[in-house]
Amino acid sequence: MERMRSLFLLIFLAISFQATAQLDLSYYLPQNVSYNPSIPTPKEVIGHEVGEWHITHDKLVYYMKALAAASDRMSIQEIGTTHEGRQQVIVTVSHPNNLANIDKLRSDHVWLTYPNEADKFDVEKMPVVIYMGHSIHGNEPSGANASLLTAYYLAAAQGPAIDNALRNSVILLDPAYNPDGLTRFSTWANMHKGKVVNTDPSDREYSEVWPGGRTNHYWFDLNRDWLPVQQPESRNRITQYHLWKPNILTDHHEMGTNSTFFFQPGVPERTHPITPKENQELTAKIGEFHAAALDSIGSLYFTAEGYDDFYYGKGSTFPDINGGVGILFEQASSRGHAQESANGVLRFPFTIKNQFNTALSTWRAAISMRVELLEYQRDFYKKALKAADDDATKAYIFKAEKDPARAYHLADILNEQEIDFYKPSRKLSFNEEEYLPENSYIVPLKQRNYRIIKGMFEKRTEFQDSLFYDISGWTYPLAFNLEYHEMSSRDYSRSQLGDKIEDLRFPQGQVYGGQSNYAYVFEWHGYYAPRAAYKLLESGIRIKVATSKFTGPGDREFDRGTILVPVANQSLTERELFQQMLEISQTDALNIYALNSGLTAGVTLGSNSFEALKKPEIALIVEGGSSYDAGEVWHLLDTRMKMPVTKLPYDRLGRNDIDRYNTIIISGGLNLSKGQLENLKSWVQKGNTLIGTTSAVSWMARNGLSPLKMIEMESLDAAEVPYDMISNHQRAQYIPGGVYMSKLELSHPMAFGYYREELPTFRRGNVMVLPADEMYANPGLYTEKPLLSGWINKPNLDTLANSSTIRVNALGGGKVVSLVDNPNFRAFWFGTNKLMMNAIFFGPIINRSAAK
Template identity: 40%
Template sequence: MKQFFLPLVFLMIIIFPAAAQQEYFFPGNKSLSEEIPSPQEFLGYEVGEFHTRHDRLVAYFEELARVSNRVHIQEIGKTYEQRSMIVATITSEQNYNNLETIRQEHLQLIKQEPSLPSLDGMPVIIQLGYNVHGNEPSSSEAAMLTAYYLTASNDLEVLRYLEEAVIFVEPVLNPDGRDRHTNWANMHRSFPPVADANDREHNEVWPSGRVNHYWFDLNRDWLPLVHVESKARIDFYHRWYPNVVTDFHEMGTNSTYFFEPTKPFGSENPIIPRSNYEGLNNLLAPYFAGAMDEIGSLYFTKEVFDNSYPGYGSTYPDIQGGLGLVFEQASSRGHLQESIHGDLSFAFTIRNHLVNSLATVKAAVENREVFLRHQKEFFESAITQAEDHPSRGYIFGDAGDSNRIRAFMDLLLRHKIEVYENNRDLIAGNRRFEAGRSYFVPGSQPQFRMVASIFDTVTQFQDSLFYDTSAWSMVHAYGLPSATLNKSQVRTFNRGSRIDSTFMEPGDLSVEKSNYAYIFSWEDYNAPAVLYKLQQKGILTRVAYKPFSIKTVNGEKEFSYGSIMVPVAIQELSPEELYQIMREVAVENRVPVEAVTGGFSTTGVDLGSRSFEALEKPQPLLIIGKGTSQYEAGEIWHMLDSKLKMPLTKVDILDFSRLDLDRYNELIMVQGNYNLLDEEDVQNIKAWVEKGNTLILQKSAVTWAINNKIIAEELEVKKDTATNGETTVRRDFETAEATEGAKIIGGSMYRVDLDITHPLGFGYKERELIVYKNNNTLLKPSKNPYSTVAVYKENPLVSGYVSRENLEKIPGTASTLVSKAGRGRVISFIDNPNFRGTWYGTNKLFFNALFFGQIIKVPNIAN
């Protein structure tokens, strides 16, 4: 049925529910058991008539499990808002009774054990995943229909599916986001539905249902594993290693339908074998085309979407010997919306995803041995590919920051990567790695391709257009010193014991009692959490502006810029009460705290020096709402919640004018359009800063502050060398997308020189820092020579794509600077230090802005 007949189809469904709906979704099928309730029978309304809440979706799957031995439900986790994350196992009764045996035999394909089981009779593992973006809701409705069909049908073809496959259905990957959008769509639904795209139903308020509780895009989180949903999902994934994994989405209303293959070569990850793209993708495409042709739906392939970034739900399986598949359906963004193809109904979008769900199962079963053999050969070839790779192994470590190491180790272990202790001091990549405090990751292991994805840097690409980031080297995101090892280094490497989950368990951490002062280093990632806990309890703290050495109970210790000193005598608490708190926060956050018996330093400043500055407790305010980036706002909210346990006041931009700004000492503005702030708001912000407060800006907010004369800084505008500044170059029309797209800095990693003596640089040991840049804004260094905290180095590119013209513009521009404004200051981050919640390496810049912003005094320049 063609799309321009959709309004009639929608009305027919409403007027003739029982017959029309069944025939619409399962035309001509007479073998559906009446003992199995259909979704519409269970829900009390027709599929597509309303958006189904998450709890009702879960209830329907539980009902299927209650009435049929084909379906079994398990909860794999809970979201932040305590919604259940379920997976339904759909298979034959015989398979389910032997499920653990099936799992263990399947895992032998990955483990490369000597006695591999026969592929004859081994079920193929299929994982159907739906609705990772909550406001792309049609797929979860299709999930119910898919499960219903596989449960109720007695067709011989379906019985074969159940015998030859174990099918996992995860109906909602983002329950919190789904319910946010579901409530929006249902509360604004009209009777009859309004197709006008301007109607409120089709235009969500901020934040959208796309994101999870903390406003993150979970479809970017399969690699970094920041969130509880992703961690639960990846733990389940590695119990099974599915052969085929689906990832159902929606796109613009005026589009049609997309299924793989994606754009050849340009959108593909070069570390994945060509057999994945040329073999499996092309093998399955005719199944999807046939399913869409049968119902007359338009579609396209091979043009867009990205298979390179390993953190998507449709790409992570490719690095695990499976096949990830992305599907994109034009969205009704409600129940009925006008489009260039006619009125697009919710029911229609659901049906397209339904037929491709069933086509996936059919294709996987009919090519069962192909997929099983591919997975076996995939992990075999990983070892071979590792032997040919320039890097035979990797070493990393940071003696001063065990908590950042622990966080990175957790990431590696969750991705099933082998890691070993380093048993001897080693020089590699012009770095010294200490025995017992650094770690070795061999390339030669089944997860080699995951290892390379996490450690390698790439700067050569076949395409200049990226749907998303072009750099994902996680060891650099964590800011960890690391080096590659060549063949001879690996051959002679003295590896220690293999790291396992016990590494994550708390170790012994003792804190001695002091009657004079306690000191802890700011190098540790968890040091800010310790400081904030102390501030919450009203404990006075001071920060060292200069390094020093001092005798502690445990011997002489060196302390660098940013070390925190807690004097004993000036506190309102007794020495015993203070000791109990210091011990509690140190153990809780695994941060070493040293006790000193006196204030005389062996080198550097004494503890009573004016180089120790008293700290003020942060009282931050974050502007959110229309025009601001929900991603960047969510990253800050999540970081303060999860890393610091710091309450964050989030105020909608529309409510800003009613605020008493004097309640706060720090105002945060992320990437966004701040045109909703009027002139009075701007002047209030300016006056508030000049009274002695701190304004923290990210990306385009810096431009806003410059344009509104809050800071006297300048943007850097450099001409393209390719055109010598001329704009009249003539080009063919069809090259426009590639030419203009290549000018965008979509996401890549760069080296900056960081002033580690500046309060924003406290806690860093090395001046070279790697930052993530995904914008084209360039900022001139400040005219005040002491205010440019981080500047891009010559030859700054570390990993990712950037055009030659853009790369030539970046060196010498500012990444971070501090501007004086009366008695206050404005901290400008031209790059996002908290990108996707996983940039541990630059989070400290933002922590420093929070904790030290109020004590930064921009030096005056002598005339």
């Protein structure tokens, strides 16, 4: 037995040595075809073998351009740039005859998605379209590195079978979904590689520093952004997707080092009900080609477990409501060049080889199933119209009466997803809400993208399974906190549709009353009111906020939270200030009112009910807590509100230089020393504002920064759960992410800018807070029956009812604001962003007696 072990070890080491010492294209490429010697190999262009080093994004694009220049099978197009200015490219691959006629092929293919036109086209004669996408998580690099091989193979492989496949397919190769993240990770891995590769998992190479290379520039997970399209990388990609409507999209990922390889389908019970059954059948049929490919090279794999096809914001699920088939690949990650694992030493070249082979198996499947896939796509859109006829809901109408920018941003997403929407042809009334042509949008369901609309607008609370790989609810009009109505056949007729909106434009406000020599006011209802307030403060303009309602000329009532801009004693002249107010009204979609007297009804403009505001000086704590949550705060302040924010490493909280900030934001628990914690407390006591979200709320309570009492949930008994289901049982006790109704105290500064008590919030996780005894210490509470959309078990739901969503407590002269939920979730939760902005601007003015 010992001799057998020794022999096995020697064989394993020999194979491992060969994989590294003799690494070249022969390790990867099939040998049943010949290769065109005029096509440059990766090494000839990038200077190293595939897998020898982690490819940097610049070299990756350089190689794609070199191939396109050398091959008549390829063309390359820049589709946009990332936050950091890196090129996003698409390489189009097909037979030269197809490329010469590519615009016609694309147009004909897209016509299959128009039910009234689709039958004019013969799918027997049309190529199948495959979108091959790689490494949307930058630190899952085997996909992007495999794209070098896939591109070379598609350009250089020769033979009748290759020629036939090229004639019958168009491949859109996206070599790196996430250029910024890939660059961050490749730099990390390469800078830690030694002459002798160290496979010890404890080596620094395999443990990136916070936030890691997974995310994009603002630390967003781009694989959750296919539906909301809030990041430029996503918008650029989705534009290309809709230009082609591919039949198959591949999404090459990585998972834990001790795993093997996964390909879809996922868990059958966790497929979204809107997805047609035929989609999963096609996915399983394609999976047979992956299994054969991995069997041929001896790679272990699994399928139909662990992952799911529920959340439509993921790359592998998004195609399922667009007439295609999304395929998720998950490769065990070496997280560097080679690492010990439960399956032996996992080497980077091996991970690349698996990704490359499944890219080729996808191509083989697409060619074999070409007509079937095209017929499915054509029928998918025909059945969508039938499903719309059968749907009790016929249209959605929505508005944000006092905030046109918020409604615009939802319409903008509809526009990006090629959904048709209209202005109402006349005033419509539902549930005591009036929807006017100038402030509302109607989305009829009977259109080809019916399933995308349902995937965005529906509320769902019943599920076949209680486990979710991602979130379980994301209803868009609730995420935007809009007034909206589901129009039934009784409510809806085609005559209600006014002009179709073809040219969506950002709304603009105006200055009513012209230039004033006394004061200007604008309400806080507007989404971009905080941006306007910061512009004024940054310009040295003194501004105040109304803590009570008042009435101006013409009986115009102004709500709490209205910003007052006095004209006298400012750093700008009357004319300069007027010009700035004009600019703000246009760029920030705000209506501004010129007042020529302080004698207003209710409170007058000189009242102490108007509180002076200070310019926020913000530090966002990083290198601790959630990088996702921190990135969402950074993105909100930087890109939308145009407010600078210092990303402050948590270990600097022990220094006196934090006194330069008046606001600190924490996105999760921190590992602070006693001295750092005391310094943070002292900083708050000096009159500053500390804001914590989600898990930071419980951390602040545990560390004496707030008096909040957390609700401890009892674990459900697992005594009768089978051993192999214990993990699933534990996961089912967790709230996976959904939409819940809260109620605001509208007179409280934390609720300024909201004009309805009801506020849908996004909740994920089990942090729950007991409400305070004092009424005004609870500016936000969950309702008695809070669930709106998503899954939650009954014990959690019962406990969540009437618990706090927002708490503010005084600590010395300062305030600690606890936001139990994440108000900035994935950048598309526009409806609760204002809670974060209110904490920043109005935390300091909250009455101490209400901060308990």
